[in-house]
Amino acid sequence: MKAYRILMALVALVLVVGLSAGMTAAQSTTKSMATNFTLVNLSPNDTEATVNYYLPDGSEWKAPDTIPVAGNGGQAILRQYQDAGLTAGAGSVVVSALEPLAGLVQEVVNPAAGEVPTSAAYTAISEGSSVYYIPQVSKNGSSATGTVSTWIVVQNLGADPVDVTVSLTKYGETTPTDVVINDLAAGASSYLDLDVEAGITDGFYSAVVDAGTGTIGVVANSYFGADGLMAVNAFPQEALTGSWSIPLVFSRLTNTLVTSLIFQNLSGVEIPANDLNLHCTPDPLSADQSTLDLYNTAAIPANGIVAWNTLTQTTLFPTNWYGPCTVVSATDKGIVGVVQYRYSGNLNMAAYEAIPSTSTDTTVFVPLAAKQLTNKFCTAITIMNLSSSDITVDIAWTHSGGAGTDYTETAVPVTANGSIIRNLCLATHPIGVDMPATWIGTMTATGTGPVAAFVQNRYNPATGDQYQAYLGITQP
Numbered sequence: 001m002k003a004y005r006i007l008m009a010l011v012a013l014v015l016v017v018g019l020s021a022g023m024t025a026a027q028s029t030t031k032s033m034a035t036n037f038t039l040v041n042l043s044p045n046d047t048e049a050t051v052n053y054y055l056p057d058g059s060e061w062k063a064p065d066t067i068p069v070a071g072n073g074g075q076a077i078l079r080q081y082q083d084a085g086l087t088a089g090a091g092s093v094v095v096s097a098l099e100p101l102a103g104l105v106q107e108v109v110n111p112a113a114g115e116v117p118t119s120a121a122y123t124a125i126s127e128g129s130s131v132y133y134i135p136q137v138s139k140n141g142s143s144a145t146g147t148v149s150t151w152i153v154v155q156n157l158g159a160d161p162v163d164v165t166v167s168l169t170k171y172g173e174t175t176p177t178d179v180v181i182n183d184l185a186a187g188a189s190s191y192l193d194l195d196v197e198a199g200i201t202d203g204f205y206s207a208v209v210d211a212g213t214g215t216i217g218v219v220a221n222s223y224f225g226a227d228g229l230m231a232v233n234a235f236p237q238e239a240l241t242g243s244w245s246i247p248l249v250f251s252r253l254t255n256t257l258v259t260s261l262i263f264q265n266l267s268g269v270e271i272p273a274n275d276l277n278l279h280c281t282p283d284p285l286s287a288d289q290s291t292l293d294l295y296n297t298a299a300i301p302a303n304g305i306v307a308w309n310t311l312t313q314t315t316l317f318p319t320n321w322y323g324p325c326t327v328v329s330a331t332d333k334g335i336v337g338v339v340q341y342r343y344s345g346n347l348n349m350a351a352y353e354a355i356p357s358t359s360t361d362t363t364v365f366v367p368l369a370a371k372q373l374t375n376k377f378c379t380a381i382t383i384m385n386l387s388s389s390d391i392t393v394d395i396a397w398t399h400s401g402g403a404g405t406d407y408t409e410t411a412v413p414v415t416a417n418g419s420i421i422r423n424l425c426l427a428t429h430p431i432g433v434d435m436p437a438t439w440i441g442t443m444t445a446t447g448t449g450p451v452a453a454f455v456q457n458r459y460n461p462a463t464g465d466q467y468q469a470y471l472g473i474t475q476p
Contacts, residue, residue: 004100005126005157027195028149028223032113034081037124038104039095040367040442041069042475047099049076054092058161058185061091069101073398073442075367081110092155092189095124102126102473104367106457107221107231109464117464118223120231120350121457123471125217128157129236132209132218135264135305135338137168139194140202144311145342145349146225149195153219154209156184162214166192168205169303176208184216206264206303209234222351227464230351232338233471240266240334243357246325247384247419247454249280249339251288251310251317256345258311263327263337263354264303271300271333278308280325281418287320311344324384324419326357339454341469348458348467355452357386361474363446364453369397371424372437378425380456381472383445385414391449395422397430399441406441407433414447425460445472 039049049069053061062085067076080086095101103124109115137150156162161183167176177199181190194200209218218234250257261278265271273296280292294316296306310317329335342349369379385391395409409430414420423429427437445451453472 004098005094005096027193028151029118031115031118032110033118034108034110036077036079036081036106036108037093038367039067039069039076040102040365041071041074041099042102042365043071043099045071045099046074047071047097049095049097049101051078052094052187053086054094054187056090056188056190058188062086069097071099073365073396073444075400075442081112090189090191092187094187102365102367104470106468107229116227117466118227118229119466119468120221120229121468121470122219122231122233123473125155125157125233128215128217129238130211130214130216131237132216132234133237133264133266133336134207134209134218134220134232134234135262135336136204137194137207137220138204138222139197139200141204143224144344145228145347148222148224149193151221152192152194152207152209153189153221154181154184154192155189155217156186156214157217158215159186161185162211162216164190164209164211164214164216167208167210168200170201171204171305206305224349227347228349229465230340230349232351232353235336235353239336239356241356241358242329242332242335244327244335244337244354245357245384245386245417245452246327246339246354247382247452248322249310249325250341251321252319253322254320256343258342258344260340261308261327261337262305262340263335264305265300265333265335266303267333267335268302270302271296271329273297273299275330275333276306276335277328277330278325279328280323282321282323286322288318290318290321292317324417326417327354341467346462347465348462349465350456350467350469352454352469352471355384355386355471359386359452359474360450361476362450363444363475364451364472365475366443366453366455366472369424369441369443371435371439372427373440374438376459376461378458378460380421380423380425381443381453382419382421383414383451383453384419385417385447386450386452388416389449390415391447393445393447393451395430396444397433397435397441398444399439401440404439404441407435409433425458
């Protein structure tokens with residue numbers, strides 16, 4: 001019988017300055033960062049997940065755990081900051097089971113530390129690659145929300161040690177600087193903190209992470225100022241396409257939420273001016289109902305980027321506008337892109353990856369959905385139709401842990417390239433579903449055409465950065 005695996009780079013009760021003797025306080029963050037992760041069972045069959053923990057040298061961090069996960073969207077949550085078997089430090093996890101699983105990792109300040117919150121989230125990696133791309137990383141870069149520095153986290157998904165080369169190309173330049181990670185052990189993760197990387201100067205970079213014949217997974221954590229954090233999964237080389245979907249772009253909302261889009265040219269040749277089209281349609285509830293059609297006004301060199309920013313480009317993006325968008329290359333050039341959200345009026349920020357419009361998957365899973373918990377945690381889910389035709393989706397809300405109720409929504413319409421929002425931070429959502437506050441579980445949406453989703457986790461009211469974004473997990 002086939003065994004399924006997912007992989008995660010984790011930190012548990014880790015004070016960053018204590019990671020290694022060579023690190024100093026002048027690095028990406030000095031917060032007491034920790035993690036929790038949620039597993040969801042994608043099959044109808046119950047299963048047991050075996051969780052193996054690794055230190056950066058590949059040795060065992062603690063004895064494996066065996067965790068039952070019920071079928072049909074069953075959920076299990078593991079909190080590293082409550083695990084007495086884990087010593088303080090950084091490490092990684094490999095989860096295996098006889099049924100397919102998906103995972104969500106939340107990075108937070110250890111609740112016992114008493115520090116201003118910092119948080120982000122990313123999806124666990126189920127299938128690796130040998131080459132990954134990250135459109136934006138930074139060493140002491142300057143931003144509107146503080147100095148930015150990035151951790152690049154590389155996990156070995158193979159069975160043998162691997163050498164990994166991280167090539168960093170500064171924006172506006174063409175010659176990369178290479179950093180080599182030698183003998184990365186199977187299952188282990190390496191943490192490359194650009195803030196203390198002597199071989200590069202301050203500024204913003206794109207990154208290529210190459211494991212040769214090995215198989216790896218890559219996550220980038222960018223720390224903004226004292227408290228902000230954005231986490232994204234890097235793009236495997238197999239993901240390159242000329243058409244991408246973005247479930248929601250926010251432009252100067254009354255709550256100060258704005259969006260930056262960063263797309264990188266990985267086609268190997270220059271992309272001519274006006275080749276990339278950013279096409280956006282307003283959500284029916286958007287205060288401004290403009291349709292937007294924007295283009296790259298200058299040629300984009302090989303490995304270069306184009307960026308759109310709804311905070312600063314006020315002539316391009318209306319005030320108090322939001323809706324789904326697509327980015328399409330007229331000549332089908334290979335590009336990748338990240339979506340960054342931030343509140344200009346407070347410290348909350350998050351990021352996630354744009355979605356390939358070429359996906360044909362018709363089911364999307366969200367491992368963790370929560371409605372108005374007592375600690376103010378809640379989830380907003382945006383489901384996007386990736387096709388150019390109208391479709392409908394069936395939505396299943398499966399509760400987890402103890403007594404509770406499952407809910408369903410049937411044949412919910414989603415317009416061509418459009419999206420719908422289920423905001424569990426609101427008492428009235430899901431629309432038409434009598435779901436009580438404190439409900440927690442998983443969500444599954446199945447469409448009559450291809451679908452995807454992105455998820456926002458947040459606390460309200462909030463201090464520091466308590467805002468997270470990540471993609472749902474899709475299946476055929």
